[in-house]
Amino acid sequence: MDARSSVAPPRLGRTLHRFANPGQFLRLSGRVLPWLFWAGALLTAIGVVWGLFFSPDDWQQGDTVRIMYVHVPFAWLASAGYLSLAICSVLSLIWRHPLADLAAVEIGPVGAGFTAVCLATGSLWGRPTWGAWWVWDARLTSVFVLFLLYLGHIALVRAFDDPTRGYRAGAILALVGVINLPIIKFSVDWWNTLHQPASITLMGAPTIATSLLWPLLFTTLGFSLLFAGITIARTRAAVMERRIRALLMAKASSSGGEEVLS
């Protein structure tokens, strides 16, 4: 079956081929999505209640330390979200994967939102702990740059009339910005910063007492599942939107095609 040999259905044939993969995505994600949301909500609720009411105070910071249960997961997810944006961009640039294009567009606003919450909670935490809402040290500045990269990506992918050109430009921007991720991670080790270095590392014991660590584990898992859930729900909506548009286009071209031919 060579779709190119016939005259009328080439566009339709290619469109169907393009959406073969997204169709599978719709089926699979439809099944996974409720589990993601419910498990995410449950884990977040457990972590938040545990962290806010049952975990002990920090000996220096008192109750202020409880901001950690939101700030730290959101900071991790801000970076992890950008990494997923970059992976989608590689898939888009090299393999021209249509689903990766849509996912990249939809990750942007979610990641920007999570980064904004990370910056806001960090600011609220910094005032009582350090004595400043904001300082331009390497960690805070690099996370602010991450926020700007997200905003730039959001604007760029939507700035072209031809969406494909927007995807390409956005993917290149996202990949250039990836260099910021190791800078965020290692800024506290490479340079003197006001922000403290990591408490949880791959090697060595965590410097957070286990009684404070458990709720953090729960909120981290919970918020991660919610991040994934929101992104997948948005991508599903985008796939459906494209399908509807493609169907409308096909309908318009099949009814208007005879006029063009005659």
Add this chain to the structure above:
Amino acid sequence: MTRKKRRLLVLLVCGVGLCSATALILSAFSDNLVFFVSPSDLAKSGPNGRQVRLGGLVEQGTVEKSTGGHAGAQFKVTDGNASVEVVYKGILPDLFREGQGVVVLGVEQPNGEFRASEVLAKHDATYMPKEVVDALKKSGRWNPAAGPPPPASTWNLPGKPAGPSG
């Protein structure tokens, strides 16, 4: 097939170029990327009238809160090798104490005194409830006024309580 490989190659080459460019830029500017200098750095450069941020630990037994009408304090900031006398007028952050990391913004005077206009507390990466601190203090393993806590592996491993027996 070959087009995909070519795109992959172009992307990799661009990535290597971008990474090395960024590494060069960051290492070239690394002196300007630090948020504060240590007392040893300050001792090396000497007083030059420029405003800098000085970071280190508040030395044990050196804090004198000012009496009189205004809030303020005089203390020494140390990094273990050198220490600098800091004079500050203003309200100290809640976390300020002996043995705490601080970052102070100010100018070093010709007499070696550091006149600060801002004091920020630098929190370390350790979070523990009061009971753990008390247990560490009681067993003599940590005096918070003397400096940072002992390594986490000595007090934060499962099945290893922070008590004297641990």
